Structures are given as C-alpha cells and as structure tokens.
Amino acid sequence: MTDEPDMPETAVTVVREFFRALELSAIDEALELLHPEIVWKNASLPSVRGKKRVAGLLRGLDRPKLGFSADMHHIAADGDIVLTDRTDYLHVGPVRIGFWVSGTFELRDGRIVLWDDHFSKGNVLRGTVVGVVKAITGR
Structure with missing residues (x-):
C-alpha cells in the first residue's frame, strides 16, 4: 500500500469542491481551484482564457438576484480528466x-486547467420557458 493519493478520486474531489464553491457564491474559493492558464469553454460561445478573465466573469455573475446550482448525475475520472x-x-x-x-475538466498540478461544457441551446430555451412559467404560476 502506498501513501500517494488516488489521482482519479483527487481529481473528482477538486471538481466537486469547485461546484460546491460556485453554489455557495464562494468565488475566491472556486478561483483557488483554477490553474492560472485555465481555459473555460461553453458550447458555441467564445473561449475564456486565463484565470484573471475567468475570475472577472465569475465575479460579474455574483449578484444578489443571480444564483447557480447543479445536480451532479454522474462524475468519473481517468487520471487528471x-x-x-x-x-x-x-x-x-x-x-x-x-x-x-x-x-470535461482537465487538471494540471491539482488545479482545473480546462473547463469545457457542452449543452444544447434548445434545452436552455426550454429550461427558461419552464422556469418563467413556474415563477408566474408558483408551481
């Protein structure tokens, strides 16, 4: 038996901690988990490169009437991916x-260096319509 950490479990823990920090609006804590050379990609949107730029976006979203949460259905790692x-x-x-x-998240030196999200704009539109209807009807 070795004292070295299990890399996949460590990588999964970093990503889980990152999402927890985002959900709590603990932006500084989330930023500590990002590599200085972070690249944040979102489906069909321009890539954001560098921790300073990602920090600017995350801080810009940290407002009283805005929030974020996530339900993690599955999470798996192979080394640093x-x-x-x-x-x-x-x-x-x-x-x-x-x-x-x-x-898809890639870690380097224990920090997230790639954050690449894929989603459907149609699914976002559907979620928006459902969210608005629920807000209006109280359901």
Missing part, C-alpha cells in the same frame, strides 16, 4: 432555469 453529466440551474430572481450539461 474528469467527466460530468449534470443539470445546471441558473437562478435569475424568481426564475430557475435548468438545463443538461456534459462537462
């Missing part, structure tokens, strides 16, 4: 927009 299958929720005032996301 972590795959997630989840439902993300964006909270805008009383509206909760839920949509499916498949994410």
Whole structure:
C-alpha cells in the first residue's frame, strides 16, 4: 500500500469542491481551484482564457438576484480528466432555469486547467420557458 493519493478520486474531489464553491457564491474559493492558464469553454460561445478573465466573469455573475446550482448525475475520472453529466440551474430572481450539461475538466498540478461544457441551446430555451412559467404560476 502506498501513501500517494488516488489521482482519479483527487481529481473528482477538486471538481466537486469547485461546484460546491460556485453554489455557495464562494468565488475566491472556486478561483483557488483554477490553474492560472485555465481555459473555460461553453458550447458555441467564445473561449475564456486565463484565470484573471475567468475570475472577472465569475465575479460579474455574483449578484444578489443571480444564483447557480447543479445536480451532479454522474462524475468519473481517468487520471487528471474528469467527466460530468449534470443539470445546471441558473437562478435569475424568481426564475430557475435548468438545463443538461456534459462537462470535461482537465487538471494540471491539482488545479482545473480546462473547463469545457457542452449543452444544447434548445434545452436552455426550454429550461427558461419552464422556469418563467413556474415563477408566474408558483408551481
């Protein structure tokens, strides 16, 4: 038996801690888990490169009437690569927009250097409509 950490479990833990920090709006804590050379990709949107730029976006989203949460359905790792299958929720005032996301995370030196999310714009639109209807009807 060795004292070295199990790399896949360590990588999964880093990604889980990152999502926990985002959900708690603990932006500084989330940023500590990002590599300085982070690249954040979202389906069909421009890539965001560098921790300073990612930090600017995350801080910009940290507002009283905005929020984020996620239901992690599956998470798996192979070395420093972590795959997630989840439902993300964006909270805008009383509206909760839920949509499916498949994410790939790559770690370097124990920090996230790639955050690559894939989602359907149609699914985001559906989640928006459902969220608005629920906010209006109270259901």
